[in-house]
Amino acid sequence: MSTLRNSFRCLRDLRATATRPSRSSASSSLTASTKPNTRRTFATTVRRDDFRRLEQAAEENSMETTPEEATVKFPYLRPMPASPSYFSRHIEFNDSFVLVQDLTRKYGRLPTIPPNLAERVAWKTKEQYRLAIGEAVKARDYAACIGLVKRLNQIHPDIMPDEVKEGIRPFKRDINIYLNTPKPIPVDRFGRSHGVGRRKSSTARAWLVEGTGEVLINGKTINDAFGRVHDRESALWGLKTMERMDKYNVWALVEGGGTTGQAEALAMAIAKALAVHEPALKTPLRKAGCLTRDARKVERKKPGHVKARKMPAWVKR
Numbered sequence: 470m471s472t473l474r475n476s477f478r479c480l481r482d483l484r485a486t487a488t489r490p491s492r493s494s495a496s497s498s499l500t501a502s503t504k505p506n507t508r509r510t511f512a513t514t515v516r517r518d519d520f521r522r523l524e525q526a527a528e529e530n531s532m533e534t535t536p537e538e539a540t541v542k543f544p545y546l547r548p549m550p551a552s553p554s555y556f557s558r559h560i561e562f563n564d565s566f567v568l569v570q571d572l573t574r575k576y577g578r579l580p581t582i583p584p585n586l587a588e589r590v591a592w593k594t595k596e597q598y599r600l601a602i603g604e605a606v607k608a609r610d611y612a613a614c615i616g617l618v619k620r621l622n623q624i625h626p627d628i629m630p631d632e633v634k635e636g637i638r639p640f641k642r643d644i645n646i647y648l649n650t651p652k653p654i655p656v657d658r659f660g661r662s663h664g665v666g667r668r669k670s671s672t673a674r675a676w677l678v679e680g681t682g683e684v685l686i687n688g689k690t691i692n693d694a695f696g697r698v699h700d701r702e703s704a705l706w707g708l709k710t711m712e713r714m715d716k717y718n719v720w721a722l723v724e725g726g727g728t729t730g731q732a733e734a735l736a737m738a739i740a741k742a743l744a745v746h747e748p749a750l751k752t753p754l755r756k757a758g759c760l761t762r763d764a765r766k767v768e769r770k771k772p773g774h775v776k777a778r779k780m781p782a783w784v785k786r
Contacts, residue, residue, distance in 0.1 A: 552564055554567075558604070558605075559604045559605075559606060559610075560604070561602045561604060562598075562602060562604055562606050562610070562611075562614075565614070565636075565639055565640075566610070566613075566614045568636050569614055569617045569618055569621070569636055569637070570617065572621060572632065572633055572636050573617050573620065573621060576621070576624065576630060576633055577620075579624050579625065579628060579629075580624070580625045580628065581623040581624055581625065582623055582624075582625055582626075583623075584623060587622060587623050588622070588626070589645075589647040590622060590641055590645065590647075591641070591642040591644070591645050591646045591647060592615060592618070592619070592640055592641065592642065593640055593641070593642055595608055595611045597642070598611060598640070601639075602639075614640075615640060618637045618640045621633050621636070621637055622637060654741070654745045655745075656745060656746065659678070660678050660679060661676045661677065661678045662676070662677045662678075662742040662743075662745035662746050663675070663676055663742060663745075664677070664737075664738040664739060664740070664741030664742035664743075664744075664745070665738055665741065666733075666734040666735060666736065666737025666738035666739075666740075666741065667734050667737070667762065668726070668730045668731075668733040668734040668737065668763055669726050669727075669729075669730035669733075669734075669765075669766055669767065670725045670726040670730060670766070671723060671724070671725045671726030671727070671730035671731045671733075671734040672723070672724055672725055672734060673721055673722070673723040673724075673731060673734035673735040673737070673738040674721065674722045674723075674738060675719055675720070675721040675735060675738035675739045675741075675742050676719070676720045676721070676742065677717050677718070677719060677739065677742035677743060677745075677746060678717065678718050678720075679716065679717055679718070679746075680716075680717060680718030681715060681718065682714050682715040682716070682717070682718065683718045683719070684705070684718070684719045684721075685719070685720050685721070686704075686719075686721045686722075686723060686735070687721070687722060687723060691704065691705070694723075695728055695731075695732055696728070697728065699732075700728050700729060700731075700732035701732070703729075703732040703733055703735075703736050704731075704732040704733075704735040704736055704739070705719075705736070705739065706736045706740075706757070706759060707736055707739050707740035707743055707754055707757070707759040708739060708743065710753070710754075710757045710759070711743065711750055711753065711754065713743065717743070717746070719739060721735055721738065721739070723735055733763065736759055737759060737760065737762070739759075740754045740759035740760050741760065744760070
């Protein structure tokens with residue numbers, strides 16, 4: 470009987486445990502059902518209160534506040550960058566590029582004019598733009614940006630919006646080289662014209678005056694100044710091609726470099742002085758190559774090289 474009584478008691482306890490919820494499960498279910506809502510409501514209330522405080526402060530104090538005062542009044546605020554590009558390495562370029570893209574999408578359908586009729590503008594090169602903003606801009610990105618800028622510059626000037634003009638302004642050079650006019654070289658009261666020429670590291674200054682064909686270079690005759698026949702012909706190439714060898718006297722000063730560089734620099738100086746006396750000869754002299762500056766120079770020697778390109782002989786041991 471005792472064994473049977475104990476069995477009924479255990480069965481009754483098991484039923485009571487199954488039907489009655491425990492305190493821990495009830496608390497967990499209450500937390501799961503009510504806690505998220507409480508958190509969400511509290512967070513929303515805090516944000517709304519912050520916005521209300523900001524609106525009231527803006528209405529009450531129209532004057533600007535210092536960062537210390539703003540920190541005391543609004544402890545929940547945090548400083549925000551003025552541009553999304555703040556977190557990138559190219560802040561100014563990214564902002565300018567995005568602005569140019571927006572202008573292209575907004576005004577890309579406006580009437581344009583042919584490139585030869587548009588205003589000639591001297592655009593900044595990649596190196597000049599890098600120095601202007603102080604950022605290492607990639608060549609590919611700058612090429613894409615300057616292409617859009619040139620496209621915007623072709624908009625008809627009568628209907629070009631002001632924001633387009635402001636958007637492409639950072640890419641313009643400060644000085645428009647296409648508006649520069651050459652300074653005229655006059656003939657002085659003694660009938661002399663002056664010309665300057667350069668080649669490699671040589672510089673030549675020549676004075677031309679009507680005469681019998683005498684040539685003095687650094688106080689010497691041309692035969693004493695240049696021992697090679699090729700250098701003599703190079704120095705007087707402008708007079709020879711225009712058949713003016715016996716019409717003008719030449720007095721020149723040359724310095725720097727070697728005989729070849731001095732002779733070619735003198736040829737350019739004489740051609741410039743001849744174009745002052747006879748402006749009609751400027752085009753033939755340019756076609757003859759006397760007025761074109763030759764920018765080629767000797768390539769510098771590199772460390773570890775014998776010369777500019779030559780490397781020392783390879784030795785296995």
